[in-house]
Amino acid sequence: MSKKPSAIADTKAESAVKATDYALAPVNAALSSTQRIELYRTMIRIRRFEERSLRAYQSKNPSGGTNIGGFLHLYIGQEAVAVGCCSLMGKNDHVITAYRDHGHAIAVGMDTKPLMAELYGKITGCSKGKGGSMHYFSPDKNFWGGHGIVGGQVPLGTGLAYALKYQGKKGAAMTFMGDGAVNQGAVHEAYNLASLWNLPVVFVIENNGYSMGTSQARSSAGQLAKRAEGYDMAWGQCDGHDVYEVRALMDKHLTLAREQSRPSTVEIDTYRYRGHSVADPDNTYRTKAEIEEYRNKKDPIQVSLQKLLAEGVLTEASAGKIDAEARAEAENSADFADASPYPTPDDIQKDVYWESDHPTERKSEGRLFFD
Amino acid sequence: MPQITYREAIRHALAEELARDPNVVVMGEEVAQFNGAYKVTDGLLATFGPTRIVDTPISEAGFIGLGVGASMLGIRPVMELMFWSFYSVAFDQILNNAANVRYMSGGQINCPIVIRGPANGGTNVGATHSHTPENVLANHPGVKVVVPATAYDAKGLLKSAIRDNDPVFFLENTILYGDKGEVPEAEYVIPLGKADVKRAGTDLTIVTYGRCVIHSLKAAEVLEKDHGISVEVVDLRTIRPLDFDTVLASVKKTNRVLIVEEQKPFASVGTQLAYMIQREAFDDLDGPIHRLTTIDAPAIYSPPVETEQLPNPGRVIKAVLAAMA
Numbered sequence: 001m002s003k004k005p006s007a008i009a010d011t012k013a014e015s016a017v018k019a020t021d022y023a024l025a026p027v028n029a030a031l032s033s034t035q036r037i038e039l040y041r042t043m044i045r046i047r048r049f050e051e052r053s054l055r056a057y058q059s060k061n062p063s064g065g066t067n068i069g070g071f072l073h074l075y076i077g078q079e080a081v082a083v084g085c086c087s088l089m090g091k092n093d094h095v096i097t098a099y100r101d102h103g104h105a106i107a108v109g110m111d112t113k114p115l116m117a118e119l120y121g122k123i124t125g126c127s128k129g130k131g132g133s134m135h136y137f138s139p140d141k142n143f144w145g146g147h148g149i150v151g152g153q154v155p156l157g158t159g160l161a162y163a164l165k166y167q168g169k170k171g172a173a174m175t176f177m178g179d180g181a182v183n184q185g186a187v188h189e190a191y192n193l194a195s196l197w198n199l200p201v202v203f204v205i206e207n208n209g210y211s212m213g214t215s216q217a218r219s220s221a222g223q224l225a226k227r228a229e230g231y232d233m234a235w236g237q238c239d240g241h242d243v244y245e246v247r248a249l250m251d252k253h254l255t256l257a258r259e260q261s262r263p264s265t266v267e268i269d270t271y272r273y274r275g276h277s278v279a280d281p282d283n284t285y286r287t288k289a290e291i292e293e294y295r296n297k298k299d300p301i302q303v304s305l306q307k308l309l310a311e312g313v314l315t316e317a318s319a320g321k322i323d324a325e326a327r328a329e330a331e332n333s334a335d336f337a338d339a340s341p342y343p344t345p346d347d348i349q350k351d352v353y354w355e356s357d358h359p360t361e362r363k364s365e366g367r368l369f370f371d
Numbered sequence: 372m373p374q375i376t377y378r379e380a381i382r383h384a385l386a387e388e389l390a391r392d393p394n395v396v397v398m399g400e401e402v403a404q405f406n407g408a409y410k411v412t413d414g415l416l417a418t419f420g421p422t423r424i425v426d427t428p429i430s431e432a433g434f435i436g437l438g439v440g441a442s443m444l445g446i447r448p449v450m451e452l453m454f455w456s457f458y459s460v461a462f463d464q465i466l467n468n469a470a471n472v473r474y475m476s477g478g479q480i481n482c483p484i485v486i487r488g489p490a491n492g493g494t495n496v497g498a499t500h501s502h503t504p505e506n507v508l509a510n511h512p513g514v515k516v517v518v519p520a521t522a523y524d525a526k527g528l529l530k531s532a533i534r535d536n537d538p539v540f541f542l543e544n545t546i547l548y549g550d551k552g553e554v555p556e557a558e559y560v561i562p563l564g565k566a567d568v569k570r571a572g573t574d575l576t577i578v579t580y581g582r583c584v585i586h587s588l589k590a591a592e593v594l595e596k597d598h599g600i601s602v603e604v605v606d607l608r609t610i611r612p613l614d615f616d617t618v619l620a621s622v623k624k625t626n627r628v629l630i631v632e633e634q635k636p637f638a639s640v641g642t643q644l645a646y647m648i649q650r651e652a653f654d655d656l657d658g659p660i661h662r663l664t665t666i667d668a669p670a671i672y673s674p675p676v677e678t679e680q681l682p683n684p685g686r687v688i689k690a691v692l693a694a695m696a
Binding site: 350351370 | 531
């Protein structure tokens with residue numbers, strides 16, 4: 001894999017934590033056994049949900065039709081990133097991400113039933129079957145999508161931070177993007193605005209090494225997070241296979257945002273085992289051996305499990321129970337999705353305008369829709 | 372009633388809404404310290420301070436996107452585009468994010484943003500600065516599009532736009548900024564989606580909006596005096612939502628229609644209007660629907676020729692005479 005080694009390059013925000021003892025970082029040392037188990041549980045819930053969604057994608061429904069249409073960008077292999085970051089959320093912290101959004105949605109606490117139903121295009125989906133895989137939203141969980149255009153969500157996340165600052169709230173907007181997004185102009189415009197205006201945003205680059213089928217070496221000059229220096233922002237980098245390491249670094253950057261209202265950029269090295277989307281045959285740009293090496297040596301769920309076993313927080317039996325529960329939850333979500341109705345043609349023109357959805361409060365006149 | 376300019380009317384609307392609602396923020400290039408590239412925001416910084424009146428870098432995708440994001444959390448940003456022509460570099464933020472976020476979230480999110488600025492030709496600034504994107508914008512369900520022609524309309528419509536919970540795109544006109552009109556001192560709002568019959572007539576209906584309303588009114592005077600033709604001028608004021616009932620009522624009265632618009636002809640606002648008129652008033656028409664548009668080419672620079680490329684009173688008169696023939 002043509003990535004740089006994931007050394008900590010935390011040049012501006014001084015790291016108080018050595019690479020070897022992330023579990024001892026204050027933010028992790030403070031975790032109760034239950035909280036440690038929850039981190040593991042959330043990661044495995046994401047994994048089982050997505051594996052179940054992939055099976056649904058690849059099979060037909062009882063009527064012989066498609067269970068899931070369009071794209072399905074799986075997060076499998078990257079779970080420690082979303083779980084580590086979102087586990088640090090306080091009530092005024094917000095999250096926005098790109099189209100590989102299932103992990104973040106589960107990590108912020110969305111129920112998996114409406115998430116699976118959304119993939120199935122059902123009215124019980126979290127967006128009533130109107131958004132699909134790439135467009136999960138849950139404002140009640142401070143989760144603002146789920147965005148389909150590479151880099152397009154980064155100015156939006158900066159705007160969430162702007163609103164927090166304007167409203168005098170001490171929070172941070174975690175704005176996730178992939179390594180492919182760093183070459184989009186909108187990202188750089190957002191970096192500049194965030195730094196110029198001292199906005200409490202943490203730009204999180206989830207670097208899985210490939211922007212679709214193009215490796216980092218073939219797409220991006222220089223170290224990705226280091227581009228922050230051009231905007232006078234602090235930056236940091238860490239390995240994203242260990243949820244404790246993710247939390248240790250993110251905690252510092254979130255504190256910088258909340259306490260000093262300064263933006264920063266974090267690059268988290270991670271890896272996806274599946275193709276860019278389910279439509280990617282994944283046989284042109286990387287080797288099976290590379291995928292297997294990550295799966296065998298750096299899998300975030302295995303890394304976490306081994307630590308929890310070593311800590312004595314979990315046993316093989318209790319870990320097996322958590323996995324069984326995650327599998328059952330995924331299965332239940334699929335059953336729920338399968339049993340749910342589709343939207344009707346009458347639903348197509350709902351949720352277009354606030355005003356058309358609130359006809360008694362409508363102030364404008366005239367035709368909103370045309371045929 | 373006091374006479375104020377179209378520019379002042381917009382400024383008054385901004386000032387009143389800034390004073391009324393602390394969530395309203397005015398943001399854009401040169402809106403604060405420079406007092407506005409076209410002086411629309413002149414003096415607002417002095418009154419409301421830098422937290423409410425915010426200068427941005429030349430970075431439309433960044434700051435428009437920032438405004439969309441902030442609006443999701445309850446801010447009511449009024450973003451100025453120095454020219455609507457610059458929408459092209461923020462297209463993804465305007466027409467993917469602002470237009471779609473409510474739908475894609477299943478109605479969980481609304482985006483109460485206003486984007487405003489001039490969208491017109493006729494100032495000899497060439498093709499890059501002369502776009503009239505109201506048709507492109509209105510093609511996106513989820514957005515509202517307003518194109519005011521007078522000071523009175525600009526003020527009342529902008530106040531409604533700022534209070535609206537959906538994204539509203541407000542297209543002004545640099546040539547109209549200095550035009551004066553009667554504007555009451557007492558507060559008023561004009562609902563979006565309400566057309567206005569700017570001149571009553573019996574022989575032919577001109578359906579129009581924006582600066583073409585002014586051209587059409589001038590032409591109507593000449594047509595009345597020199598040709599004895601009584602023209603009714605319907606100003607749409609808002610493109611989406613569209614007050615088609617007022618259009619229909621006028622067409623049923625005059626039985627002849629000319630659409631006048633500062634648009635390129637292919638898939639313009641007028642294209643949609645013509646479709647709707649023939650569909651809903653076919654039996655009321657005494658002749659084909661006529662249309663006058665910008666001549667179909669990128670905006671020419673050459674000053675005297677640009678005047679002829681755009682609709683103007685002379686071209687409107689010719690078009691009416693052709694429609695009456």
